[in-house]
Each structure stands twice: as C-alpha cells, then as structure tokens.
Amino acid sequence: MESRSWGVELWDQMDFLLQFENDQLSVHDHHFRLLCEIQKLIVEFGKKYRKTVSSFVPKKKEKSSIDSKLTYNTVLTDSLASFLEMGMAFENYGAELQKSVITPLKAEYDRERKIADKVTTDYTKYNTQREREKRRLEDTWRTHVNALKEKQKAETMNTQAQGDPNITPEERQKAQNTLAAKKDAFIETQHTYASEMAKFNDKQRHHFTHNMHVLIADLETIDRQRARVTKDLLTKCSEIGEGLAKQLTDSAVALRKTVLRIDPEEDCKVVLAARKTEFLFPVDLPFLNLAQCTQATLDNPSALLSLMLGSSNGFATRTNPEKVSKGIHTLFGKSKAQSSDGNVLQTPFIAGIGYKPVKVSS
Incomplete structure (x- = not known):
C-alpha cells in the first residue's frame, strides 16, 4: 500500500x-x-x-x-x-x-x-x-x-x-x-x-x-x-x-x-497409633445389696470388692483379701475415696468399679 x-x-x-x-x-x-x-x-x-x-x-x-x-x-x-x-x-x-x-x-x-x-x-x-x-x-x-x-x-x-x-x-x-x-x-x-x-x-x-x-x-x-x-x-x-x-x-x-x-x-491411623491405650470403657456398676452384707464384709474392703465382683456371697471370704485387693487395683486403680481415709462406702464406685476404664489383661 x-x-x-x-x-x-x-x-x-x-x-x-x-x-x-x-x-x-x-x-x-x-x-x-x-x-x-x-x-x-x-x-x-x-x-x-x-x-x-x-x-x-x-x-x-x-x-x-x-x-x-x-x-x-x-x-x-x-x-x-x-x-x-x-x-x-x-x-x-x-x-x-x-x-x-x-x-x-x-x-x-x-x-x-x-x-x-x-x-x-x-x-x-x-x-x-x-x-x-x-x-x-x-x-x-x-x-x-x-x-x-x-x-x-x-x-x-x-x-x-x-x-x-x-x-x-x-x-x-x-x-x-x-x-x-x-x-x-x-x-x-x-x-x-x-x-x-x-x-x-x-x-x-x-x-x-x-x-x-x-x-x-x-x-x-x-x-x-x-x-x-x-x-x-x-x-x-x-x-x-x-x-x-x-x-x-x-x-x-x-x-x-x-x-x-x-x-x-x-x-x-496416626492418632490411633499415638493415643490408643490398653483400657476398655467402664463396666456396668453392679448393685451392692448392703442389707445382705455382714458387718465383717462391710469392715473388710477386700471382701466388699469381691462381693461387688461376684466372687463372694458376703458371708465368708474365699480368697486371699490382699491378693484380691491387688488385682482390683491393677484393673481399676486405687479410688480417690480409698486414698483419703480408707472408707470405701463414701461412693458407690468402690475402687472405681463402674466409673474407671478397665485395663485389658495380658
């Protein structure tokens, strides 16, 4: 152009x-x-x-x-x-x-x-x-x-x-x-x-x-x-x-x-691996019929625990109290009430049963 x-x-x-x-x-x-x-x-x-x-x-x-x-x-x-x-x-x-x-x-x-x-x-x-x-x-x-x-x-x-x-x-x-x-x-x-x-x-x-x-x-x-x-x-x-x-x-x-x-x-998986424990959620709280317990059972923490777990009828102890107490403490740990003055009747959750997690036994 x-x-x-x-x-x-x-x-x-x-x-x-x-x-x-x-x-x-x-x-x-x-x-x-x-x-x-x-x-x-x-x-x-x-x-x-x-x-x-x-x-x-x-x-x-x-x-x-x-x-x-x-x-x-x-x-x-x-x-x-x-x-x-x-x-x-x-x-x-x-x-x-x-x-x-x-x-x-x-x-x-x-x-x-x-x-x-x-x-x-x-x-x-x-x-x-x-x-x-x-x-x-x-x-x-x-x-x-x-x-x-x-x-x-x-x-x-x-x-x-x-x-x-x-x-x-x-x-x-x-x-x-x-x-x-x-x-x-x-x-x-x-x-x-x-x-x-x-x-x-x-x-x-x-x-x-x-x-x-x-x-x-x-x-x-x-x-x-x-x-x-x-x-x-x-x-x-x-x-x-x-x-x-x-x-x-x-x-x-x-x-x-x-x-x-x-x-x-x-x-x-990371959270599970980091935080998973050997405990299960608390067992159901068993009913403890105090009316049927002898004074000896009420005065004996180990016998009372055995009764709650169904291992005793409340009238006689069929196992070593010290052994039972040790085993229960292993499962549930020692309760706050027991650690204070030893009076287990202060709470229905004796030794933490029914409230504390349960450790899986090996």
Whole structure:
C-alpha cells in the first residue's frame, strides 16, 4: 500500500495538526496515568497479600510427634507457600510493569512533548518571520503605488503646463523635469518592489515547501512513533499479564497437588497409633445389696470388692483379701475415696468399679 504523507497532503493544516498532536499527547498522558495507578494498586495489593499470608505462617516451635505426622496439619502449612507465591507474583508483575512499560512510556511521552513544543515554537517563529516579510513587501508596495501616483500627478501637471499659453517656458521645463524625476522614482520603486517580491516569493515558497514540511514531518513522525511504541509497550503489558496468569496458575496447580496429600485415613491411623491405650470403657456398676452384707464384709474392703465382683456371697471370704485387693487395683486403680481415709462406702464406685476404664489383661 502506498504510504501517504501529511506534509504533502496537509500542507495548509498546520494549526489543526498542532492541536491534533496536543490532543493525542493528552490521550497518551491519560493512559500513562491510568497504568501508573494500576501499577500502584497491584504492588500495594501484592505486598499486603504477601504480608497477610506471612502473618499466618505458624511460628517455629517444637512440634509434637503427632502434629508432624498428620497430613492435614502438614498440608495446611505447606499450602501457605502457594499463597505466598501468588502475592509475590503480583509484586513482580507490578515491578515488571513499571520497568518494561511505564518507564519507557513516560520517556516516549517526554520525547514527544519536547518535539511538539519545539514544533510549536518554530511554527510561531516562522509565522512571525513570514508576517514581517509580508509587512516589508506591503511597505515596498505602498511606496511603489505612491510613486505611481506621484508620477501620474506629474504627468497631469506637465500636460497642463505644456498646453497652457500663460505658463512660461521655465515653468514648462520645470514640469518636465519633475515628471522625469517622478518617472525615475517610479521605475526605482518598481525595481525595488520586484526585488522584494521575488525575495518574498522565495521565502514563502521555502516556508511551505521546507519549513512547514519539516515541522509537519516532525509531527507525523512522533505520531507514527507514538503508535508504534505504544503498540509495542501495551503488547509487552499483555505479555507481562500472561506471565502473571501463568504464575498464578502454577501456584494454583501446586496448591491443588498439595491439598491432595490430605489423607483422613492416614491421619486416623496416626492418632490411633499415638493415643490408643490398653483400657476398655467402664463396666456396668453392679448393685451392692448392703442389707445382705455382714458387718465383717462391710469392715473388710477386700471382701466388699469381691462381693461387688461376684466372687463372694458376703458371708465368708474365699480368697486371699490382699491378693484380691491387688488385682482390683491393677484393673481399676486405687479410688480417690480409698486414698483419703480408707472408707470405701463414701461412693458407690468402690475402687472405681463402674466409673474407671478397665485395663485389658495380658
């Protein structure tokens, strides 16, 4: 496609082109300030995001053996890394946006603004020069016109003098001399005007074919350069955004893989292995019929325990009291009531029977 030129086709539109470029620079500046605000928001968000996640990272402390084995606890701690990476991704995006897009865009704006300002200054200077040359030619023209009028007036007076019989020969000669002088002055101003007109035409031709052409070419150049640079930088902005999206996607994928390590069954086994004991839940509390107990049984803790367990009828002891007491204490442990004053009748849960867990016998 044939390239077209402002300087050729818009030679008479300098004022419009200057206003057009100033408007375009305003659009450029407006978009630049938008990117600055976006960059600031992203950096602040990324920094706050990362600091927020960091504040939730567990402080280093001695972990219990069970905590270090639970997949749930480990995964929740490890998942923070993905969130931290997301925050860092936003910070990196903001930094790269500043470095690769905003800074070059600002430099391009400053360069264009400088050229546009110089074009405006030169345009004003050239117009001032052209106006000054126009006034000089107009002054020369008026001088030439005045010389024509003076010559015409001298011609009229000379004609009258030559046809008037009452005018002396001296006066006729004077009129002729005046006419000759006016003709010479007219011819001189004519030559001066022709010379000044030629200079004006040359300078005006140079004004439009060179000065204005150069200025318009400068405006056209910065317009094309702006379009190219802005296109490249916004493409770079898009690439940086794609990089951010990839980082966020990678972090999300890593988070998903981390979360998949949560294993409730395995955690259940860990808890069982760490906390399972050799005890069973308490047996049903047997009914102790105190009305059928002899005083000897009530006074003998071992006999009373044997009666509760069904190993005695309450009237006679069929086993070694000390042995029975020791075995019961092994199963249930010594009751709080017994440890205080030895009175087992303070509670129905004698020796913890019916309340304390029962240890599985080997």
